[in-house]
Amino acid sequence: xxxxxVVVIGGGLHGCATALHCARAxxxxxxxxxxxxxxxxxxxxxxxxxxxxxxYSEVPLSVLAMQxxxxxxxxxxxxxxxxxxxxxxxxGTEAHMEANRARVARLQTMGFAHEEVIGADExxxxxxxxxxxxxxxxxxxxxxxxxxYRTTTAFRRKAQSLGVRIHEGRAATALTRDGAxxxxxxxxxxxxxxxxxxxxxxxxxxxxxxxxxxxxxxVPIRAAAPMMTITAPMAPFVSPVVGFSGAPLSFKxxxxxxxxxxxxxxxEADLDTGLTRLRHDRLAVNLRTAMDLFPVMAGARIVRHWAxxxxxxxxxxxxxxxxxxxxxxxxxFGFSAHGFQLGPVVGLLIADLIQQGxxxxxxxxxxxxxxxxxxxx
Amino acid sequence: MKQDLVIxxxxxxxxxxxxxxxxxxxxxxxxxxxxxxxxQIYRQVERVTLTETARADRLGPDYAHGAALVREFRDSGAxxxxxxxxxxxxAGKVWYLSGDRAASADAGQILMxxxxxxxxxxxxxxxxxxxxxxGGVQILLKSSGxxxxxxxxxxxxxxxxxxxxxxxxxAGGRLQAIVETVPSSxxxxxxxxxxxxxxxxxxxxxxxxxxxxxxxxxQIYRGVSDLEVTGRDRAEALHFRHKGxxxxxxxxxxxxxxxxxxxxxxxxxxxxxxxxxPAQDCFEPRTDDWxxxxxxxxxxxxxxxxxxxxxxxxxxxxxxxxxxxxxAGRIDTTTRDAQAAxxxxxxNALIRGRGFLEVLYAxxxxxxxxxATIVCRCEEITAGQIREAVAxxxxxxxxxxxxxxxxxxxxxxxxxxxxxxxxxxxxxxxSPDAIGYFRIRPPLKPIPLAAIAxxxxxxx
Numbered sequence: 072x073x074x075x076x077v078v079v080i081g082g083g084l085h086g087c088a089t090a091l092h093c094a095r096a097x098x099x100x101x102x103x104x105x106x107x108x109x110x111x112x113x114x115x116x117x118x119x120x121x122x123x124x125x126x127y128s129e130v131p132l133s134v135l136a137m138q139x140x141x142x143x144x145x146x147x148x149x150x151x152x153x154x155x156x157x158x159x160x161x162x163g164t165e166a167h168m169e170a171n172r173a174r175v176a177r178l179q180t181m182g183f184a185h186e187e188v189i190g191a192d193e194x195x196x197x198x199x200x201x202x203x204x205x206x207x208x209x210x211x212x213x214x215x216x217x218x219x220y221r222t223t224t225a226f227r228r229k230a231q232s233l234g235v236r237i238h239e240g241r242a243a244t245a246l247t248r249d250g251a252x253x254x255x256x257x258x259x260x261x262x263x264x265x266x267x268x269x270x271x272x273x274x275x276x277x278x279x280x281x282x283x284x285x286x287x288x289x290v291p292i293r294a295a296a297p298m299m300t301i302t303a304p305m306a307p308f309v310s311p312v313v314g315f316s317g318a319p320l321s322f323k324x325x326x327x328x329x330x331x332x333x334x335x336x337x338x339e340a341d342l343d344t345g346l347t348r349l350r351h352d353r354l355a356v357n358l359r360t361a362m363d364l365f366p367v368m369a370g371a372r373i374v375r376h377w378a379x380x381x382x383x384x385x386x387x388x389x390x391x392x393x394x395x396x397x398x399x400x401x402x403x404f405g406f407s408a409h410g411f412q413l414g415p416v417v418g419l420l421i422a423d424l425i426q427q428g429x430x431x432x433x434x435x436x437x438x439x440x441x442x443x444x445x446x447x448x
Numbered sequence: 449m450k451q452d453l454v455i456x457x458x459x460x461x462x463x464x465x466x467x468x469x470x471x472x473x474x475x476x477x478x479x480x481x482x483x484x485x486x487x488q489i490y491r492q493v494e495r496v497t498l499t500e501t502a503r504a505d506r507l508g509p510d511y512a513h514g515a516a517l518v519r520e521f522r523d524s525g526a527x528x529x530x531x532x533x534x535x536x537x538x539a540g541k542v543w544y545l546s547g548d549r550a551a552s553a554d555a556g557q558i559l560m561x562x563x564x565x566x567x568x569x570x571x572x573x574x575x576x577x578x579x580x581x582x583g584g585v586q587i588l589l590k591s592s593g594x595x596x597x598x599x600x601x602x603x604x605x606x607x608x609x610x611x612x613x614x615x616x617x618x619a620g621g622r623l624q625a626i627v628e629t630v631p632s633s634x635x636x637x638x639x640x641x642x643x644x645x646x647x648x649x650x651x652x653x654x655x656x657x658x659x660x661x662x663x664x665x666x667q668i669y670r671g672v673s674d675l676e677v678t679g680r681d682r683a684e685a686l687h688f689r690h691k692g693x694x695x696x697x698x699x700x701x702x703x704x705x706x707x708x709x710x711x712x713x714x715x716x717x718x719x720x721x722x723x724x725x726p727a728q729d730c731f732e733p734r735t736d737d738w739x740x741x742x743x744x745x746x747x748x749x750x751x752x753x754x755x756x757x758x759x760x761x762x763x764x765x766x767x768x769x770x771x772x773x774x775x776a777g778r779i780d781t782t783t784r785d786a787q788a789a790x791x792x793x794x795x796n797a798l799i800r801g802r803g804f805l806e807v808l809y810a811x812x813x814x815x816x817x818x819x820a821t822i823v824c825r826c827e828e829i830t831a832g833q834i835r836e837a838v839a840x841x842x843x844x845x846x847x848x849x850x851x852x853x854x855x856x857x858x859x860x861x862x863x864x865x866x867x868x869x870x871x872x873x874x875x876x877x878x879s880p881d882a883i884g885y886f887r888i889r890p891p892l893k894p895i896p897l898a899a900i901a902x903x904x905x906x907x908x
Contacts, residue, residue, distance in 0.1 A: 220850035358901035371897040378888045
């Protein structure tokens with residue numbers, strides 16, 4: 072078997088989606104995953120399908136991704152458990168409401184109308200279980216949530232059905248320019264032997280920084296471990312996904328009655344073992360916020376806490392685009408706490424770059440060169 | 449206040465360790481879920497022996513030893529906190545729920561002595577009301593003196609099955625039948641372990657039990673297969689194959705039991721290394737001869753470290769207590785070894801004697817053949833769904849768990865974990881060792897959200 076056109080490093084949602092879109096574009100693709108597909112952030116995140124509250128740079132990507140989510144079955148032959156329940160970010164104060172109005176106005180000047188401000192009455196109607204005293208909220212009615220592991224599995228399987236070869240339990244140990252190869256390209260070493268490819272896509276999540284450093288473009292990526300909590304089933308009391316302007320929170324109730332509470336409070340991640348440690352002090356803050364907003368939670372029972380390993384950038388937006396040092400290398404990482412909804416679209420943009428040298432959406436804000444220090448320029 | 453040793457569990461191992469560690473001068477805190485010391489084997493032993501001599505008699509002489517052990521434990525000076533449910537262990541810290549309040553205790557060393565659980569009895573119909581585990585019946589017998597109805601059938605294998613049958617009859621109860629899944633060839637295979645078993649008491653105990661059952665007219669079916677419970681809304685009948693014939697027993701209570709295995713939830717939670725024991729068809733946490741786990745500062749003793757029964761658990765616990773004292777610098781190695789010598793001799797004799805039981809009652813067919821059999825009862829996931837998840841690329845228990853939610857319910861996979869591992873191993877044609885087990889996350893058991901929200905470290 073000949074060398075693939077593209078090797079994707081990392082079997083998370085973005086790696087699988089990148090492999091899928093490249094295969095759809097007719098490229099030969101192999102994917103390397105050091106553990107199992109969806110083992111870390113992609114399999115265990117909160118599953119929010121959220122345009123609401125996105126960084127302005129991410130809004131165009133998020134809106135295009137949302138179009139893809141609405142017909143996700145056409146892309147991956149599975150509905151991924153997507154529920155368009157809406158997402159609401161509850162305002163705690165008039166100052167939050169003022170900021171929300173300013174945000175909606177700015178989005179409108181950008182040409183986007185998916186976010187709206189709602190007042191106390193509509194908020195009460197949408198969230199009858201909410202505690203008193205909230206002046207209103209920001210809402211994105213088409214948002215919702217999906218099942219993250221099922222989604223990642225669907226992308227993996229669809230990619231495989233299009234001929235992508237996925238190697239689980241096979242870690243990329245070194246990436247080098249392949250001098251022997253005509254027209255350049257890469258040699259990707261693994262314990263099970265090397266792979267060669269013209270293009271490489273770095274979708275290695277929290278581990279992506281190692282590749283960047285090796286290629287002479289170090290990035291200030293941090294391994295985060297956002298902590299989640301799930302309860303025993305409760306009588307239905309909330310249908311949209313709920314956030315809060317007063318404190319980090321992601322709150323939703325599933326069809327089976329269980330309630331998931333997150334908010335991006337980080338435990339501790341160990342990149343060597345891939346394991347995480349919880350921080351109970353931070354969890355307690357997260358749970359108090361949930362109880363303050365929904366008094367019914369005072370009677371909830373916790374079944375499980377967990378955390379996945381995610382890569383986080385200091386400016387809270389990902390790195391997406393070509394390497395600044397190495398022709399043929401592309402990056403897509405650093406999505407901590409906001410990457411799941413972007414899953415369908417980022418791989419599409421990377422496939423654009425590989426196929427046409429430019430992508431259908433502008434990726435300038437996500438360039439890796441934004442982290443280059445002054446003395447290197 | 450920081451304790452030299454925090455012990456989780458006040459069964460024979462936990463109590464034995466506490467006694468020895470206190471004797472060497474360590475400060476010891478024992479956290480236990482039950483309202484009184486004794487563990488499962490000596491459950492409610494103080495109350496029963498003090499107030500109901502008749503019931504103590506029928507529960508047997510081992511139970512009387514339990515009473516003496518509890519007295520020694522009570523007098524040891526260990527701080528003992530009953531009703532304390534441990535839900536998380538971190539480096540040097542044990543979190544527990546006491547009443548509705550979350551608290552934590554700082555520990556120099558932590559000993560996990562949380563015992564065994566029954567092997568999941570995943571058969572068709574096992575989730576119907578009217579099907580109980582043998583352990584569940586024994587809890588009712590020991591704590592409230594409840595006796596099951598006369599049409600009760602006990603099915604499966606393992607010494608506990610006969611022990612419970614004897615206890616039911618001694619309590620004046622009746623039994624319809626014992627349906628044993630042990631293949632007849634096993635009796636031959638076990639026979640070569642007889643010499644070692646003689647003198648340990650296991651055999652004479654077993655024989656006395658059997659004769660008692662026969663006298664009371666209990667039907668005994670040996671070497672049966674294909675157990676299945678049926679009934680519309682609850683158990684109505686038990687079906688099985690016996691000597692080539694299909695047999696149906698009408699019954700309103702089926703008691704299922706297939707032996708016990710280490711309760712690995714807590715040792716998985718703490719990320720201790722585990723090894724597969726093919727003879728016993730279960731995972732065991734890796735320990736050295738003193739109970740030290742693979743994670744520094746953590747120890748494991750009793751049935752939770754490997755099934756050995758109450759006497760072995762107590763000896764193992766005492767050894768761990770001595771080792772904890774050595775590690776804390778309270779006794780030197782020579783003293784530890786000298787005090788350990790008689791315990792170790794006793795332990796070795798017990799282990800030799802168990803060869804007979806282990807071969808005779810080696811688990812058989814833990815994997816449900818029928819795809820419709822429910823494996824995860826919390827989330828109602830069937831064996832067929834698990835096989836499908838493997839077929840589409842689920843490599844191990846954690847992928848299957850993420851995909852199907854099996855093992856994500858309130859029991860955190862305690863009831864289905866071993867079976868999920870076994871099904872995946874069978875489907876992939878590899879050893880369970882290569883498959884591994886669910887990652888266990890805190891809390892070990894469901895706890896009130898408000899307790900964690902209001903928890904302050906060191907509340908204990």
